[in-house]
Structures are given as structure tokens and as C-alpha cells.
Amino acid sequence: MTLSIPFDNSYARLPDSFYARLTPARVAAPELIAFNMPLAEELGISGTDDPLLAAIFGGNTLPEGADALAQIYAGHQFGGFSPQLGDGRALLLGEVIDRSGTRRDIQLKGSGPTPFSRRGDGRAALGPVLREYLLSEAMHALGVPTTRALAAVRTGEDVYRETILPGAVFTRVASSHIRVGTFQLFASRQQYPELQQLFEYTRDRHYPETKTPGELLAAVCQRQAALVAQWMSLGFIHGVMNTDNCTLSGETIDYGPCAFMDQYHPDTVYSSIDQHGRYAYQAQADIIVWNMAQLATAMVPLVQDQDAAVSEFTEIINAMPNLIRGEWLNRFGAKLGLAAPQPEDARLIADLLHMMQAGGSDFTNTFRALASGSARDEITDRESYDAWHARWQERIASEAAPEARMHAVNPAFIARNHRVEQMISAALEGDDSLFHHLCAVLSRPYEDQPDAEELRRPPLPSEVVQATFCGT
Ligand SMILES: Nc1ncnc2c1ncn2[C@@H]1O[C@H](COP(=O)(O)OP(=O)(O)OP(=O)(O)O)[C@@H](O)[C@H]1O
Numbered sequence: 001m002t003l004s005i006p007f008d009n010s011y012a013r014l015p016d017s018f019y020a021r022l023t024p025a026r027v028a029a030p031e032l033i034a035f036n037m038p039l040a041e042e043l044g045i046s047g048t049d050d051p052l053l054a055a056i057f058g059g060n061t062l063p064e065g066a067d068a069l070a071q072i073y074a075g076h077q078f079g080g081f082s083p084q085l086g087d088g089r090a091l092l093l094g095e096v097i098d099r100s101g102t103r104r105d106i107q108l109k110g111s112g113p114t115p116f117s118r119r120g121d122g123r124a125a126l127g128p129v130l131r132e133y134l135l136s137e138a139m140h141a142l143g144v145p146t147t148r149a150l151a152a153v154r155t156g157e158d159v160y161r162e163t164i165l166p167g168a169v170f171t172r173v174a175s176s177h178i179r180v181g182t183f184q185l186f187a188s189r190q191q192y193p194e195l196q197q198l199f200e201y202t203r204d205r206h207y208p209e210t211k212t213p214g215e216l217l218a219a220v221c222q223r224q225a226a227l228v229a230q231w232m233s234l235g236f237i238h239g240v241m242n243t244d245n246c247t248l249s250g251e252t253i254d255y256g257p258c259a260f261m262d263q264y265h266p267d268t269v270y271s272s273i274d275q276h277g278r279y280a281y282q283a284q285a286d287i288i289v290w291n292m293a294q295l296a297t298a299m300v301p302l303v304q305d306q307d308a309a310v311s312e313f314t315e316i317i318n319a320m321p322n323l324i325r326g327e328w329l330n331r332f333g334a335k336l337g338l339a340a341p342q343p344e345d346a347r348l349i350a351d352l353l354h355m356m357q358a359g360g361s362d363f364t365n366t367f368r369a370l371a372s373g374s375a376r377d378e379i380t381d382r383e384s385y386d387a388w389h390a391r392w393q394e395r396i397a398s399e400a401a402p403e404a405r406m407h408a409v410n411p412a413f414i415a416r417n418h419r420v421e422q423m424i425s426a427a428l429e430g431d432d433s434l435f436h437h438l439c440a441v442l443s444r445p446y447e448d449q450p451d452a453e454e455l456r457r458p459p460l461p462s463e464v465v466q467a468t469f470c471g472t
């Protein structure tokens with residue numbers, strides 16, 4: 001049995017200052033945990049059996065046509081600039097053109113040390129691999145632009161973190177792995193010919209409708225504004241919005257210490273390493289502007305007349321908060337059943353959120369309950385709710401089929417953090433059934449699934465857990 005992946009590797013054709021070529025390190029005993037067959041079909045991958053898939057996506061067999069490389073990038077981490085990061089534990093196997101004509105990267109994560117590993121071991125632990133698999137597929141099913149999960153493989157080797165943990169390799173599919181930090185690397189090193197090549201490559205791959213650096217920047221800002229507003233409309237907290245975890249394509253990337261919020265509070269933080277709340281739920285709208293300002297700064301040398309570039313780019317960045325407000329209004333307006341939300345509707349949305357915050361309402365369940373008329377049960381202050389409900393009813397009286405609209409955007413099922421942790425605990429004991437069950441339920445988040453009702457329950461106080469960086 002052979003496996004055929006129709007590689008066409010364009011990043012590998014860029015100069016070698018963009019990456020380090022190398023092969024994945026072997027693992028002791030690769031064992032397939034999951035393989036995403038529908039995604040494989042989209043990518044034109046054919047011919048599969050489990051041992052071969054485990055050998056390929058564990059890193060022991062390099063598939064024909066692959067040209068494995070670790071990409072170099074820099075980035076601001078928690079506000080401080082790291083002049084050189086790069087794939088310290090990831091390897092791009094190559095790219096394929098998918099069934100719809102889109103170029104997609106196939107990348108191993110946890111495949112061993114690279115020249116960019118610094119002090120890391122190049123490996124990934126089983127828990128974070130399963131978290132990334134589950135969360136990225138759940139986000140895709142919710143309709144959010146995101147990297148995808150193709151495979152997860154146990155390595156049969158231990159990794160050493162705070163404790164000894166089983167290792168795994170994750171295979172990620174992305175429309176590219178170009179990060180804000182990739183631009184920052186060449187800009188900070190004053191490698192301007194490479195910066196120009198990266199700009200042209202990014203533009204041709206993701207934004208062929210644009211021409212100038214300013215047009216590209218504006219297009220990226222638009223996608224990132226839409227992305228973050230969509231995250232917020234689902235109660236998603238990315239947790240580590242460093243500029244190296246921020247893509248030019250506008251896809252969500254790096255599911256490290258991320259989580260969906262249970263009780264609504266704008267200051268919610270899940271990551272144990274985010275001690276000052278830099279990447280708290282509500283802060284995401286500001287941080288994405290900051291990240292785009294770093295991209296803008298890195299792009300200035302692309303323009304001959306730098307003063308003109310600075311004023312053009314400043315205008316683009318300054319327009320972002322308004323863009324985000326508009327995207328936010330559309331997303332949250334739809335959650336209330338509005339086909340065409342108006343600026344004055346922001347008040348109605350904010351008043352509901354304030355009631356939810358005051359009583360610690362469950363974000364997902366409260367919005368889901370609006371369409372069925374049971375949201376009152378989720379709010380502590382019933383009197384305020386009744387007054388708000390009357391205003392809302394008046395506003396949606398003229399809407400056609402608001403319930404259907406609400407059901408299409410207010411999920412019943414999200415990847416609740418306590419369930420993700422339970423799933424990881426079971427997998428550490430060798431039981432992957434909860435992982436597969438969660439994957440199945442979360443692939444249909446907007447459908448009522450009476451058999452899975454228990455997965456809608458918010459965590460009990462004893463079940464609440466932080467998402468941490470421990471053991472990535
Ligand atoms: N175990 C490890 N060994 C080597 N390098 C690592 C390891 N874990 C993280 N790194 C590197 O540290 C930097 C920041 O890590 P971060 O957690 O943002 O990335 P990641 O989760 O490894 O990957 P990605 O952003 O590709 O999803 C990256 O350069 C990453 O490659």
C-alpha cells in the first residue's frame with residue numbers, strides 16, 4: 001500500500017534564507033490516533049492504511065514529493081521582541097493544491113529538533129496535540145477561518161516537561177504558515193530583498209487582488225478584524241496572540257493555551273502564563289490592532305517613499321478599531337436575530353452582556369437559549385431581563401425568521417475546557433474514546449443533539465480548569 005500526496009512546493013523554491021531544510025527525526029513506535037479522512041480527500045490524498053499513515057505522520061517516512069523544511073520567523077511575545085524564533089518543533093512537508101484550487105501547507109508539529117529549537121526538545125506532548133486537533137476542527141465546524149487537523153500520532157516516546165508525558169506528532173493543514181513574525185524577521189535584519197520577496201509571495205498566494213504593500217496591509221487588517229470579532233462572538237480566547245501566532249492569511253493558528261469562555265466576563269483569562277491579562281477575552285480587539293501595527297512597521301521598508309508609507313499605513317491601522325466594531329456589531333447582532341444590525345443596536349447587545357456579566361451567565365447557553373425563549377433562566381436579574389426582553393422583542397418584530405438566524409450562529413456545543421481536560425486525562429490512560437466522541441459532537445455545533453446534552457453543561461466549580469502552557 002502506498003500513500004500519494006500531490007505535492008507542489010512553492011515555499012521551498014524561495015531562497016534558503018527563508019528556512020532550514022531537514023528531515024523529521026524518527027520516533028520509536030508511531031501509532032495512529034486520528035486521521036481526518038474528509039480533509040485528506042479535499043487535499044487529494046489517496047491510498048491509506050493505518051501503519052503507513054502512522055509512519056508518515058509520525059515522521060518516520062518522508063512521503064514522495066515532500067521537501068521538508070523549518071520556516072524561520074521572529075515575533076513579539078507578550079510585547080517583547082524575539083529577533084529569531086522559527087519552527088523549533090515543526091516541519092513543513094510541502095504544499096498541495098486542494099480540490100477547490102487553493103494551495104495548502106501540510107506541516108508536522110512535534111517532529112523533532114530543528115536549527116530554530118533553541119533550548120526546546122522539538123517535541124510535543126500528547127495532551128496539547130489532542131487539544132489542537134479537537135479545537136481547530138471545532139473552530140472549523142463553527143465556521144471560523146482556521147488551520148485544520150489532518151492527523152495525530154502517538155510516538156511511543158516520552159517527553160519531559162514538569163512531568164514525564166507521552167509524546168505525539170500533530171499534522172496541521174494551513175492556507176500558509178506566513179506569520180506577522182515572518183515579515184518582522186526580514187525587516188529587523190534589514191534583509192530587504194527577502195522582505196520584498198516575502199511580500200510578493202504573500203500577495204500572490206493570499207491577496208492576488210491587491211498590488212501595493214498598503215493594499216495588502218489593508219486586506220490583512222480586514223481579515224484579522226473579522227477573525228477576532230468572530231472569535232469574540234463565540235466566546236473564544238486565543239490566549240497567546242503573539243505576533244508569531246498571527247497569520248497573514250487570516251486563519252486562527254496555534255491552539256496553545258486557548259479556551260472557550262464558560263461564564264461571561266470580559267476580563268477572562270485562561271492561560272496561566274498570561275499573568276497580566278494581555279490576551280484576555282476583551283483585550284483581543286486591541287491586541288490585534290497592536291499586532292497589525294507591528295506588521296505595518298515591518299512593511300515600511302517595502303516602500304520607496306518611507307514618509308508616505310508611514311502616513312498611509314498609520315491611516316490603515318487607525319481605521320482598524322472601527323472595522324472591528326463593525327464586525328463585532330454584525331456578529332453579535334446576528335446572535336440576537338438581526339439581519340442588518342445598526343450602530344444603535346450596540347446598546348441592546350451591551351445591555352444583555354452586562355446582565356450576563358453581573359450574574360455570571362454561561363456565554364454559550366445564554367445566547368443559544370434566546371431563540372427558544374428560555375434565556376431568562378440564564379440571567380440572575382430577572383426584572384432587568386424582562387425590561388430588556390421587551391426592547392429586544394420590539395426590535396426583532398419586523399425580522400423574518402430570526403430564530404433560524406440565531407440557531408445558525410449561536411452554537412449549542414463548544415469545546416468546553418473541562419471536557420477537553422477530561423478528554424486528555426482519558427487519553428493519557430490510553431482511552432481515546434472521549435476524544436473521538438467530542439470530535440463527532442463538535443463537528444455539528446449548531447445542531448441540537450439530545451444524546452450529547454450533557455456536553456452542554458457548564459463546568460461545576462470543582463471542574464473549572466485553567467488552560468496552561470505546561471507540557472506543550
Ligand atoms: N518543545 C519545543 N521545542 C523546540 N521549540 C519549541 C518547543 N515548543 C515551542 N517551541 C518554539 O517556541 C516558539 C514559540 O512557541 P509557540 O508555543 O508559539 O509555538 P508552537 O506552539 O510550537 O507552534 P505554532 O505557532 O507553529 O503553532 C516557536 O518558535 C516554537 O517553535
Ligand SMILES: [Mg+2]
Pocket residue numbers: 244245254
Ligand atoms: Mg506559535
